[in-house]
Amino acid sequence: MDLVSYFQTIVPLSPTAQDALEALITTRSYRKNDIIQEIGSTCRTLYIVKSGCARIFYWKDGNDITEHFSFPQELIVRAESLFTGKPTSKGIQAITDTELYAIDSLALFKLYDQHHDIERLFRILFEQEYVNTIKRIESLQFHTAKERYLELLKSTQYVQHIPLKYIASYLGITQVSLSRIRADLS
Amino acid sequence: MDLVSYFQTIVPLSPTAQDALEALITTRSYRKNDIIQEIGSTCRTLYIVKSGCARIFYWKDGNDITEHFSFPQELIVRAESLFTGKPTSKGIQAITDTELYAIDSLALFKLYDQHHDIERLFRILFEQEYVNTIKRIESLQFHTAKERYLELLKSTQYVQHIPLKYIASYLGITQVSLSRIRADLS
DNA sequence: GAAAACATTTTACAAATGATAAATAATCAG
DNA sequence: CTGATTATTTATCATTTGTAAAATGTTTTC
Numbered sequence: 001m002d003l004v005s006y007f008q009t010i011v012p013l014s015p016t017a018q019d020a021l022e023a024l025i026t027t028r029s030y031r032k033n034d035i036i037q038e039i040g041s042t043c044r045t046l047y048i049v050k051s052g053c054a055r056i057f058y059w060k061d062g063n064d065i066t067e068h069f070s071f072p073q074e075l076i077v078r079a080e081s082l083f084t085g086k087p088t089s090k091g092i093q094a095i096t097d098t099e100l101y102a103i104d105s106l107a108l109f110k111l112y113d114q115h116h117d118i119e120r121l122f123r124i125l126f127e128q129e130y131v132n133t134i135k136r137i138e139s140l141q142f143h144t145a146k147e148r149y150l151e152l153l154k155s156t157q158y159v160q161h162i163p164l165k166y167i168a169s170y171l172g173i174t175q176v177s178l179s180r181i182r183a184d185l186s
Numbered sequence: 187m188d189l190v191s192y193f194q195t196i197v198p199l200s201p202t203a204q205d206a207l208e209a210l211i212t213t214r215s216y217r218k219n220d221i222i223q224e225i226g227s228t229c230r231t232l233y234i235v236k237s238g239c240a241r242i243f244y245w246k247d248g249n250d251i252t253e254h255f256s257f258p259q260e261l262i263v264r265a266e267s268l269f270t271g272k273p274t275s276k277g278i279q280a281i282t283d284t285e286l287y288a289i290d291s292l293a294l295f296k297l298y299d300q301h302h303d304i305e306r307l308f309r310i311l312f313e314q315e316y317v318n319t320i321k322r323i324e325s326l327q328f329h330t331a332k333e334r335y336l337e338l339l340k341s342t343q344y345v346q347h348i349p350l351k352y353i354a355s356y357l358g359i360t361q362v363s364l365s366r367i368r369a370d371l372s
Numbered sequence: 373g374a375a376a377a378c379a380t381t382t383t384a385c386a387a388a389t390g391a392t393a394a395a396t397a398a399t400c401a402g
Numbered sequence: 403c404t405g406a407t408t409a410t411t412t413a414t415c416a417t418t419t420g421t422a423a424a425a426t427g428t429t430t431t432c
Contacts, residue, residue, distance in 0.1 A: 060328050067323065080320050083313045116302045123309040127269045130316040134266050137253065137319065140326040141358040142246050145419080164380065172327040177419055179381050331389080350410065363389055365411050 003048060003101050006073065007121055017115040024111070026102050030054075030094040039091035043081035044105050049074050052098030053158050055166060058090040066170040069095075071158050075129055076100070096161050145173045146181050189234065189287050192259065193307055203301040210297070212288050216240075216280035225277035229267035230291050235260050238284030239344050241352060244276040252356040255281070257344050261315060262286070282347050331359045332367050 004022050007013060013021065027050065030036055036054060037043065047054075049072050056068040056078060067090065070076035081088035082105055112119035139148050148171045153159055159167070168178040190208050193199060199207065213236065216222055222240060223229065233240075235258050242254040242264060253276065256262035267274035268291055298305035325334050334357045339345055345353070354364040 063328075065328055067320075067327070079313070080317045083310075083317055112306070116305070119302070119306065119309065120298075123305065123312075124269075126309075126313060126316060127265070130312060130319065131266045131269055133316065133319045133323065134253075137322055137326065140323065141253070141355075142249075142251055163378095169327075174420060175380075176382085176421080180419085183381075349408095360390060361410075362391080362412085366389085369411075 003050075010124055011117055011121040013117050013121065014115070017111075017117050020111055020115060021103075021118060024103050024107050028100050028102050030098045030100070032094060032097050034094045034098075036092040036094060036098075036100070037078065039089060040087055041081075041091075042085065042087045043078045046082065046103045046105055046108065047076045047092070047100040048103075049076060050099040050101055052094065052096040053161065054092055054094050054098050054100070055162075055170075056090050056092055057166075064165070064169065066166040069158075069162065069166075069170065071156050075125060077129075079126070079129070095163075095166070140172055145171055145177060146184070148172075149178065149181055189236075196310055197303055197307040199303050199307065200301070203297075203303050206297055206301060207289075207304060210289050210293050214286050214288050216284045216286070218280060218283050220280045220284075222278040222280055222284075222286070223264065225275060226273055227267075227277075228271065228273045229264045232268065232289045232291055232294065233262045233278070233286040234289075235262060236285040236287055238280065238282040239347065240278055240280050240284050240286070241348075241356075242276050242278055243352075250351070250355065252352040255344075255348065255352075255356065257342050261311060263315075265312070265315070281349075281352070326358055331357055331363060332370070334358075335364065335367055 003025055004013070004018050007021070008018075030052075036047070037045070039058060047070075049070050051072055053069060053071050054076050055066045055070070056076065057064055057066045059065070068076070076092060078088045078090050078092065080086075081090075108118075108122070112122075139151060143151065149167070152167065152171070164178055164182075165175050168175040171178065173181075189211055190199070190204050193207070194204075216238075222233070223231070225244060233256075235256050237258055239255060239257050240262050241252045241256070242262065243250055243252045245251070254262070262278060264274045264276050264278065266272075267276075294304075294308070298308075325337060329337070335353070338353065338357070350364055350368075351361050354361040357364065359367075
């Protein structure tokens with residue numbers, strides 16, 4: 001499905017809003033492991049996954065930490081930079097070969113002024129992200145690592161394409177620990 | 187400071203928007219430990235703390251878990267219910283004697299249609315909440331319990347009024363474990 | 373296809389945290 | 403004020419997770 005059509009399922013958009021938004025959307029392709037946005041940069045582009053999957057990651061004490069995975073139709077944005085205009089110590093990387101829809105953030109924010117419905121659309125999209133993030137906190141706060149792993153497995157078939165080391169840090173545990181959990185399960 | 191004046195520091199509001207918003211804001215007082223919103227209810231009111239502090243909490247396996255603390259000038263809202271219209275297994279409780287600004291959510295959403303600037307104001311307020319939540323994930327994902335406790339201590343002086351059992355579950359550890367951490371620090 | 377690079381599992385031991393119960397300390401209601 | 407209730411600390415032991423290093427498995431590159 002076309003991206004603007006998908007947006008229409010969330011908020012009805014006026015024809016001019018549709019056109020204005022359409023004009024901003026480009027498609028970009030990345031190979032497995034490509035860096036999509038560099039660590040330390042400022043977010044100036046919103047992405048939505050068209051195909052493949054990608055992750056938000058950062059370095060902490062010499063370890064590569066995965067903070068977030070995105071799969072088709074999902075946003076992938078370093079929100080703490082997008083909303084503050086400040087650089088972030090996080091980056092975005094393609095996990096598999098990946099196609100993304102890209103939207104320039106400054107151009108989008110200009111559209112907010114002219115098109116109330118576009119601002120509303122992205123308000124709602126980010127509200128949904130916010131709710132997902134709250135659920136993630138529940139999970140990190142009071143589920144065991146094993147429970148969190150099983151939850152992730154259920155969430156999407158794409159998990160099988162993701163290297164374990166990425167999954168381990170996403171779950172907040174070491175690779176060794178995840179390996180033990182997997183050994184226990186079989 | 188008056189709440190609408192505070193809002194103006196975030197987004198300029200037209201005089202009619204100011205009046206419309208002002209008309210929605212009421213003040214409510216609660217005594218320590220009062221339940222502000224019941225577990226299982228649907229969120230129909232946004233609150234902003236005027237004085238005191240409050241928490242969002244839920245029950246998990248017979249344990250009372252604190253998910254969030256709010257202090258003066260901060261929002262306290264069960265977002266997963268506000269944005270979905272569905273009931274939530276979370277509640278809101280006053281930790282100390284507390285005064286809240288209250289805004290009816292359905293009335294607010296109606297104002298969104300008439301006042302682009304009001305929708306923008308709350309878009310930005312919730313974007314800020316979203317960013318805070320992302321920071322919380324970083325903290326839960328890769329800081330030790332001791333680091334998370336020290337971080338919380340730094341964040342606000344109000345922490346001293348909060349019972350340890352609430353703090354422990356907020357940090358994702360048991361009360362006993364938090365007690366040990368405190369013993370280590372002195 | 374073989375060497376090199378990278379990913380995952382296993383092992384052994386240390387440290388952190390959980391569970392339970394009991395001991396103290398602090399707060400509240402009459 | 404005093405007993406009752408609630409909150410916090412301490413102790414013990416079990417479990418989970420971390421760290422480091424080595425072994426094994428898989429993928430990539432030439």
